[in-house]
Structure formats: C-alpha cells, structure tokens
Amino acid sequence: MDEKRFEDLIRDLPQDFDVPEPPFEEMWRVIESAHFDATVSAQRSRGFARSVPWLAAAATLLIGIGIGRYLPPKSSSAPNAPAPAVAANETPLPADTSAVADAYRYQTSRYLGQAAALLISLPAKDANGKTDATFANKATDLLVTTRLLIDSPAAAQDPKLRSLLEDLELVLVQIARLRTERNRSDLDLIHQAVEQGDVLSRLNSAVATTQSSE
Amino acid sequence: MAGRALYDTHAPRVYSLAYRLSGDAEKAREFTQDTFIRAFSRLSQFRGDAAFSTWLHRITVTVISNARRSEVRIAREVALDEASSIEMSAPEAEPDLKECIARAVEDLTEVYRTTLVMHDMEGYTHAEIAEILGVPEGTCKSRLSAARAQLRVALAAFKE
Numbered sequence: 001m002d003e004k005r006f007e008d009l010i011r012d013l014p015q016d017f018d019v020p021e022p023p024f025e026e027m028w029r030v031i032e033s034a035h036f037d038a039t040v041s042a043q044r045s046r047g048f049a050r051s052v053p054w055l056a057a058a059a060t061l062l063i064g065i066g067i068g069r070y071l072p073p074k075s076s077s078a079p080n081a082p083a084p085a086v087a088a089n090e091t092p093l094p095a096d097t098s099a100v101a102d103a104y105r106y107q108t109s110r111y112l113g114q115a116a117a118l119l120i121s122l123p124a125k126d127a128n129g130k131t132d133a134t135f136a137n138k139a140t141d142l143l144v145t146t147r148l149l150i151d152s153p154a155a156a157q158d159p160k161l162r163s164l165l166e167d168l169e170l171v172l173v174q175i176a177r178l179r180t181e182r183n184r185s186d187l188d189l190i191h192q193a194v195e196q197g198d199v200l201s202r203l204n205s206a207v208a209t210t211q212s213s214e
Numbered sequence: 215m216a217g218r219a220l221y222d223t224h225a226p227r228v229y230s231l232a233y234r235l236s237g238d239a240e241k242a243r244e245f246t247q248d249t250f251i252r253a254f255s256r257l258s259q260f261r262g263d264a265a266f267s268t269w270l271h272r273i274t275v276t277v278i279s280n281a282r283r284s285e286v287r288i289a290r291e292v293a294l295d296e297a298s299s300i301e302m303s304a305p306e307a308e309p310d311l312k313e314c315i316a317r318a319v320e321d322l323t324e325v326y327r328t329t330l331v332m333h334d335m336e337g338y339t340h341a342e343i344a345e346i347l348g349v350p351e352g353t354c355k356s357r358l359s360a361a362r363a364q365l366r367v368a369l370a371a372f373k374e
Binding site: 023 | 217218219220222225226229230233239250251254255260261262264265311312315316335336365
C-alpha cells in the first residue's frame with residue numbers, strides 16, 4: 001500500500017466507520033432514573049462533602065460566620081430578672097433553634113437574591129473576556145454556597161427549594177466554565193437551560209417566599 | 215431541566231467517541247449512560263478550570279478504558295481456562311479492507327488507539343486530546359505518528 005493510498009484511507013476513516021443513530025431518549029431515561037431520583041441525588045450531595053472535605057469545611061465556615069453575624073446577641077438581661085411568662089399549653093421553642101432557623105432563612109434569601117442578580121445580569125450575547133471572567137468568578141463563589149445549601153436543613157425541609165438549588169447548580173457550573181473557554185454558543189446554552197428549567201421565575205418566587213417569612 | 219440541556223448538547227459527541235472507541239453500538243450506549251451518570255454525580259468536582267466538554271470527554275475515555283481493562287482481564291482468565299480445549303480452526307477467508315482496518319485499529323495499544331480514533335475519526339485537535347488525556351501536546355502528536363505507523367505496517371500486506 002503506497003503513501004497516497006494510506007493517506008486517503010486515513011482521511012476516509014470517519015466515513016468508513018459511520019456512527020449509527022443511538023436511542024437518545026431511551027438513554028436519557030436510564031440516566032435520569034439512575035441519577036435524578038431523590039435517593040441518588042441525596043447520596044450525591046453527601047458525596048460532595050466527603051470528596052472535597054476542605055471545601056465543604058471552608059464553605060461551612062463562611063456560612064457559619066454569616067449566620068453568626070445575623071444571630072442576635074445572647075440576652076444580656078440580669079441574672080435575677082424574672083423569666084418571661086409562657087402559656088401553660090405552649091411548648092417554648094428554644095431561642096437558639098429559632099434563631100438558627102431564621103439565620104438559615106436569611107442566608108438562603110441572600111444567596112437566592114445574589115443568584116437571581118447574576119442570572120438577570122447575564123448578557124444575552126457573548127461578552128468580552130473580562131466580563132466572562134467576572135461572571136465565572138461570581139458563579140464559582142455561588143456554586144460553593146449552592147452545594148452547601150443543598151445539604152442544609154433548609155433544602156431538606158423544602159423539596160421545591162432543593163430542586164431549584166440543583167438546577168441552579170447545573171446552570172452555575174456552565175457559567176463558571178466561561179472563565180476558561182469562550183464559545184459563542186455557551187451563553188445561548190446557559191440561557192436555554194435557565195428557560196427550560198423556568199429557573200428565574202422559580203428563583204423570584206423563592207426569594208419572595210423567604211423574604212416574606214423573615 | 216438544566217441536566218437535560220447538557221445531555222442534549224453533549225450526548226451525540228460522547229456517543230460517537232464511545233462508539234468509535236468500542237466499535238459496538240450496545241457498549242457505546244452503556245458507556246454514554248455511564249459517562250453522564252458519573253458526570254452528574256461528580257459535578258461537584260468540576261471547577262470550571264477546563265471546558266465542560268473536555269471534562270466530560272475525559273470521563274468518557276476513563277469509563278471506556280476501565281471497561282476494556284476489565285474485559286481484557288476476563289478474556290485472559292477465560293483463555294487460560296479454555297486453552298487446553300481449543301482446536302485448530304479452519305483458516306478464515308481473506309477479510310476486506312474495512313475489516314482489516316478495524317482489526318488493525320483494535321490491535322493498537324490503548325493509548326495509540328485512543329489518540330488515533332480521537333484525531334483521525336472524531337476530529338479532535340492535538341490540543342484537545344492533550345487536555346482530555348492529560349498529556350503534553352507533543353506526546354499526543356508522537357502517539358498519533360506511532361499509531362499510524364503501526365496501522366501502515368498492519369495494512370501493508372493487504373492486497374487491493
């Protein structure tokens with residue numbers, strides 16, 4: 001076989017070994033059932049904390065500081081002051097538990113607001129590299145908080161919030177990649193993902209809900 | 215759902231790579247599914263340092279590589295078990311060129327086959343292959359050159 005024939009053969013390899021059309025829908029159903037059901041999803045989130053313990057710890061510390069700042073200072077009332085009256089049939093909620101729940105709500109609300117601001121300000125067209133980097137950095141920051149909130153009591157008690165956080169995680173991952181690769185279709189894909197998941201309207205609704213409960 | 219959008223965008227290329235590396239539609243389907251299941255469960259490990267497609271294709275190559283190693287190990291065990299019972303088979307008919315190429319590609323070592331398939335069949339650039347496989351671009355070029363040389367030798371005896 002001469003050189004020319006061999007070169008032709010190499011050039012024709014893609015046509016000679018054509019790829020058959022796969023059953024994409026069927027494959028997606030397998031992926032969806034294997035990954036996106038609640039049990040597996042929960043395992044995945046716990047796996048994150050295990051696989052990147054330092055990151056989880058750092059994020060916990062950050063949110064902890066945020067919660068700590070939000071929490072009201074401990075009562076400084078005099079030791080001899082009378083205890084507040086409690087109705088006989090009412091079990092008093094420990095003050096710390098209530099305050100922590102409030103703090104989680106505050107942090108969640110703050111995070112959701114930041115995520116909404118990022119998605120709303122995302123340019124419709126491919127922006128310059130500097131802008132990409134700004135969005136990507138912000139998305140990376142929010143990604144850490146997203147993953148922590150997925151594991152938080154707030155998401156555990158609210159399936160809607162959890163679902164929103166999981167969709168946001170995927171969108172933020174795509175925005176984070178803008179830092180290293182600029183592809184004209186990237187932003188379109190992100191907007192498409194936001195639209196398909198109805199992420200913005202769910203986000204706005206979640207912001208309104210958490211703010212009204214504060 | 216954002217996951218579906220990612221799948222729709224990347225599944226055709228992942229499947230194509232899986233099919234060309236495995237040479238089998240059913241295996242390619244399994245490898246593609248495994249790739250996305252692993253990718254979605256490891257999204258937390260994706261830091262955005264590389265393109266999402268690069269990260270995804272790296273998972274694909276790893277999934278296929280692991281499966282092939284497992285197949286080779288099983289095949290060796292079976293071969294050892296059956297070695298004593300194998301009888302001489304009749305000589306096969308002269309294969310056609312396409313079959314010869316497929317066999318020659320299959321006989322390449324894993325790194326050569328992966329590089330050749332990605333570059334010459336799937337159209338990846340050397341830079342992309344280097345990033346996916348985690349090797350320098352120069353290594354990728356020399357692997358492709360060696361793979362083609364082996365292919366040329368394997369096909370030299372083919373009578374057109």
